[in-house]
Amino acid sequence: MKFGQEYQQALANEDFPKEWRESAIEYKHLKKCIKKVHKELQSLGLHPDTLRRMSEWVGDSQPEHQDSKDYYSATAPTLSSVPEEFAPQLRVLVDGKTGMPLDATLAPETKSALQKLAKHEMMSAGRRDYLRIPQPPSNHAVRRSSVVSVLTEDIAEEPEDARWVQLPLASAKNFYDMLEPSVQELEVLREAETAKLEEDILDLGDAVENVVQPVREGMEATRKMNYRDLYFWREMFRLYTEKPIFYSGTEARRGAFTFTEAKSRLQAYDTKLREIGLLDQMKTPQARLAAQQFLDLNVKILRIMHFQEMNARAMTKILKKFDKRTHLEGNVFLKDIGTKHPALLTNSGKQGQLQSPGGFANSIARDLNAEIASKVLAIVPQPDDWDCPVCYSMAWKPVSLGCCKSVYCIRCIIKLQDEGMKRCPVCNQETVMKADGRNINFEAMEFLQKYFPMETRKRQKENEKAALVREHGEAFVKPGCAIQ
Amino acid sequence: MTAPLPKRIIKETERLQTEPVPGISAQPHDDNARYFDVTVQGPDGSCYEGGVFNLELFLPDDYPMTPPRIRFLTRIYHPNIDRLGRICLDVLKNNWSPALQIRTILLSIQALLGAPNPEDPLNEAVAKQWKDNQAEAIKNAREWTKLYAQPKE
Ligand SMILES: [Zn+2]
Ligand SMILES: [Zn+2]
Numbered sequence: 001m002k003f004g005q006e007y008q009q010a011l012a013n014e015d016f017p018k019e020w021r022e023s024a025i026e027y028k029h030l031k032k033c034i035k036k037v038h039k040e041l042q043s044l045g046l047h048p049d050t051l052r053r054m055s056e057w058v059g060d061s062q063p064e065h066q067d068s069k070d071y072y073s074a075t076a077p078t079l080s081s082v083p084e085e086f087a088p089q090l091r092v093l094v095d096g097k098t099g100m101p102l103d104a105t106l107a108p109e110t111k112s113a114l115q116k117l118a119k120h121e122m123m124s125a126g127r128r129d130y131l132r133i134p135q136p137p138s139n140h141a142v143r144r145s146s147v148v149s150v151l152t153e154d155i156a157e158e159p160e161d162a163r164w165v166q167l168p169l170a171s172a173k174n175f176y177d178m179l180e181p182s183v184q185e186l187e188v189l190r191e192a193e194t195a196k197l198e199e200d201i202l203d204l205g206d207a208v209e210n211v212v213q214p215v216r217e218g219m220e221a222t223r224k225m226n227y228r229d230l231y232f233w234r235e236m237f238r239l240y241t242e243k244p245i246f247y248s249g250t251e252a253r254r255g256a257f258t259f260t261e262a263k264s265r266l267q268a269y270d271t272k273l274r275e276i277g278l279l280d281q282m283k284t285p286q287a288r289l290a291a292q293q294f295l296d297l298n299v300k301i302l303r304i305m306h307f308q309e310m311n312a313r314a315m316t317k318i319l320k321k322f323d324k325r326t327h328l329e330g331n332v333f334l335k336d337i338g339t340k341h342p343a344l345l346t347n348s349g350k351q352g353q354l355q356s357p358g359g360f361a362n363s364i365a366r367d368l369n370a371e372i373a374s375k376v377l378a379i380v381p382q383p384d385d386w387d388c389p390v391c392y393s394m395a396w397k398p399v400s401l402g403c404c405k406s407v408y409c410i411r412c413i414i415k416l417q418d419e420g421m422k423r424c425p426v427c428n429q430e431t432v433m434k435a436d437g438r439n440i441n442f443e444a445m446e447f448l449q450k451y452f453p454m455e456t457r458k459r460q461k462e463n464e465k466a467a468l469v470r471e472h473g474e475a476f477v478k479p480g481c482a483i484q
Numbered sequence: 485m486t487a488p489l490p491k492r493i494i495k496e497t498e499r500l501q502t503e504p505v506p507g508i509s510a511q512p513h514d515d516n517a518r519y520f521d522v523t524v525q526g527p528d529g530s531c532y533e534g535g536v537f538n539l540e541l542f543l544p545d546d547y548p549m550t551p552p553r554i555r556f557l558t559r560i561y562h563p564n565i566d567r568l569g570r571i572c573l574d575v576l577k578n579n580w581s582p583a584l585q586i587r588t589i590l591l592s593i594q595a596l597l598g599a600p601n602p603e604d605p606l607n608e609a610v611a612k613q614w615k616d617n618q619a620e621a622i623k624n625a626r627e628w629t630k631l632y633a634q635p636k637e
Contacts, residue, residue, distance in 0.1 A: 250503050251503065251505060251506060252503065252504060252505075252506055387495075389582075389583045390492075390548060390582040390583065391490065391491065391492050391548075392491050392492040392495045392496070393491050393492075406583075412582075415549065416549075416582070419549050421549065421582070423581065425581040425582045425583035425584075426581070426583045428581065
């Protein structure tokens, strides 16, 4: 199936909201526009073949023109872009006196057409802009009123007197005028949907907070039940972090997943949850409800990613088609669009290039992934977050050395002292030997007891055993505070 | 009877498999979980580019109070690595901290390949060559990499 058809069908069948579909890239219309560009170029005597040959000629720079290389490379028939108001133009270098195009490979009829245009422009006096820098123009006003504007290069001393002829391409402008607002709308949609989903994430955060809240004063009766749910949620979130759905933050791969990848990852996650029957085991109806809310949120994110990715593909395809049909460089459009909508290029490798065709889907995946992590997942701390940096077991009892934020387990600090290792393993300051009972981090202790009742009990037993083993040596008991 | 493997070693090994470092691999032996076969790719843009170097890594009993023991098995022309493959690297000696890991050590070794330091030599002959005629030294390193460190098909 052709992409155009595939795209229209997906748009119609995927049950996207009406307002989304209204923001979609108008692939069909853009395709018609390209036809018009093609026609317009032909009417100017610029057949695709001619344009292609011109590009090629400029491509392999000619040795005898080395000293004026910049100047020649600027003769490439490219669309030039103006930051404020983008208008595609064709630029051709012509001889300053005769108006003859200097590009020898132009077809004769093209040459005469350009010559006429240039002469016409020269006669309409007072219109002389100076192109002092031989770089592609970046700050020239576009005068769409005149058919042709001539930019004269002030190079009287140069061997060749030359000037630029700019041909505004009305049809290419139409193409751009149709494409750009669509991208604009997609960006608005991205912002609106991201904001909505962020609200959902906050609500979900509240719901999760309610169901996993460690026992509060006077609520001891429901203690057991809540603890069970806390551990279910922890497992649910651990699995979620272990194989993230939308965005990977590992060294090997950093970036958003594609819609297809994300979809199969979400399916795998859902299957896994069913296998272990986590949702069914949850004790309170509120907990089950919140779990369903969590899964629904993921489905919603997936859907907007799908829509945005489809649109990004449509855009990439249509620009390729533009290049192929007109031999004008459509990536000038992309550059311009990319500057206006930086979120479009979130996953891109090189600047101004779409690496994966995710478009706005990539930034949605990245932003919401971070949002879920900080507003929802963070509510249920994972034991790994509380690993002692030395033994990788839970930092129980927690000791802080005061030099940095690291929290160690008491056993490792005793061991470091026994070994005479004076420096804090993380920040390297000499704080280890000074540590005593006053370095117990009571705040962390309370937190760990609340959120990890089973783990802390187990660690406590291990510690007691280790202390007995060590009994033969000196005791880690300083005056005023018994630790073990 | 051997003591059970500390949780730390289990976790480090797991993470090395699930989140490998690009250009580095470390595989524990089946019969000795403290002994690892390591490969490090020569960093791009260095004179070891294209080479794959084999190393052995051993975690002593008192790890992480003492650093891992590690050496190159593949021959390498480098001022900070001697003929026996021993490596002169501060984090493997005085600057070791129990908060460092196998992962960070291997990254330091990869970085050392990218930035040889002839001022702190372990291999005097190579270091001298590096100081007297760097172009020649780099050429040698490239040749050795071609000769000894070609990835096995
Ligand atoms: Zn510890
Ligand atoms: Zn510290």
